[in-house]
Amino acid sequence: MHYLIGTDLGTTSTKSVLYDLQGHVLASANVEYPLHHDTPDMAEEDPEDIWQAVVTTIQQVTAKIDRQAVVGIAFSAAMHSLLLLDAQRQPLTRVITWADNRAAAAATALKQQPLGAQIFAATGTPIHPMSPLNKLHWLADTQPALLAQAHQAIGIKEYIIMRLTAELQMDYSIANATGLFNLHTFDWEPAALDWAHITASQLPPLVDTDAVIDHLTPHSAQILGLPTTTKIIMGASDGALSNLGVGADQPGVAAITIGTSGAVRVMTDQPYLDPQGRLFCYYVAPHHWVVGGPVNNGGQIFRWVRDQLDQTESAAEQQAGRDPYDAITAAAQQVPVGAHGLLCLPYFSGERAPLWTADARGAFIGLTTTTSKAEMARAVLEGIVMNLNAVVNLTKSAGPITAIRATGGFARSDLWRQILTDVLGQPVTIPQSFESSSLAAIVIALKALGYVDDLTAVHQMIGTTTTYQPDAANHAHYVRLQGLFDQLTTQLAPVYHDLANEQRDC
Structure with a gap:
């Protein structure tokens, strides 16, 4: 052997x-x-x-x-x-x-x-x-x-x-x-x-x-x-x-990855250059190119939730031999779609697509005195996916997207899989094995x-896959939230540079 x-x-x-x-x-x-x-x-x-x-x-x-x-x-x-x-x-x-x-x-x-x-x-x-x-x-x-x-x-x-x-x-x-x-x-x-x-x-x-x-x-x-x-x-x-x-090697099949960061990509048989410079075009192999957009803020923002919002509980989970992410996800799953009107703009590390500015900064919009850590965790998960959805919409300029495959560390979470499917409003196929790059x-x-x-x-070699179907009511809710998300992103863009300079001067 x-x-x-x-x-x-x-x-x-x-x-x-x-x-x-x-x-x-x-x-x-x-x-x-x-x-x-x-x-x-x-x-x-x-x-x-x-x-x-x-x-x-x-x-x-x-x-x-x-x-x-x-x-x-x-x-x-x-x-x-x-x-x-x-x-x-x-x-x-x-x-x-x-x-x-x-x-x-x-x-x-x-x-x-x-x-x-x-x-x-x-x-x-x-x-x-x-x-x-x-x-x-x-x-x-x-x-x-x-x-x-x-x-x-x-x-x-x-x-x-x-x-x-x-x-x-x-x-x-x-x-x-x-x-x-x-x-x-x-x-x-x-x-x-x-x-x-x-x-x-x-x-x-x-x-x-x-x-x-x-x-x-x-x-x-x-x-x-x-x-x-x-x-x-x-x-x-x-x-x-x-x-x-993940088998997304044909035109029209998009791959979405959420690991530390994230990305949306489609494969083409020749280079495609976005006229406005919003999408990358990278070589894979002869007659194989990927076109898409990367995001800085994927799972590392969920790690921030673990390390900052849920520090004490996470330490207790780790001492008990349990994965603290499981506890955070379980709490977020009890929160309804839309996190009671709380939106997270997940630009904690600047942003590449869709904003392409290193000065972008994160925000929670809709905080009240009753906001819980579970709602903030849910809002983070939803915000990461809504930002990816904005990139999906950009990527469609390279051609229609007829199927979606997803992978990355997020794929271990049933909640995150369903949020992705509901936000996109399209079936999402996820391979059982998460080792797509290797x-x-x-x-x-x-x-x-x-x-x-x-x-x-x-x-x-990909093995067993599971296809998740969008919930129509959840998708309709996310369509409304996506509009607010995109609007807030546009409205806050003018202040990002000044905020970033304030932080650099500290």
């Missing part, structure tokens, strides 16, 4: 999943790590934390098998990360994640000039502080000496693969999300490099998502207990892979290694 490992490098955790060559899940392991917020706009990770999480999860999923039978490891990773390396390939910085908003001024300046539209038309990456394009410009403005030391500008997936193999490469999918990659020429975009104040020589060589490195270093093989002949398959970004992993990485690996002929093999 032979095995493949799918490793997903997430924003707050790394997960490794062990598969057989038919795509069956045999074991999984997850390790969390902190996201550093030293200032309100900062969101960084320690690359050593992530390396240790990769080592630990791979060791755990292979603990009960013959490790010599592992033929490869395929990767999925969060987009937009930036890590600077010195001449010895040692980190000069922590990993600056997609959620870091310190490049907001750079993004605003680029958006206000014709160069911004030119770069978007070349790269398909919306102009926003999430992208390395603007992070590098910000570093050039604020820490020029640091940027001058940088021999390489890479992301977390490239760093991990370099640690495993001593090879430095970047796949087209991750590159496409940097804002530096021309999706028409499949090379680095000169205008973007100029804005970022770097050269192509400081960026990794580009390869396709099915590229294979046919070895581990002796040191990493010894640490993992795997043969040096274990192959590393590049894989792609987590968002691009998620569509493939599964898709495995399918790319299987094709790269010659075990399957094409990526449609994923449809035989």
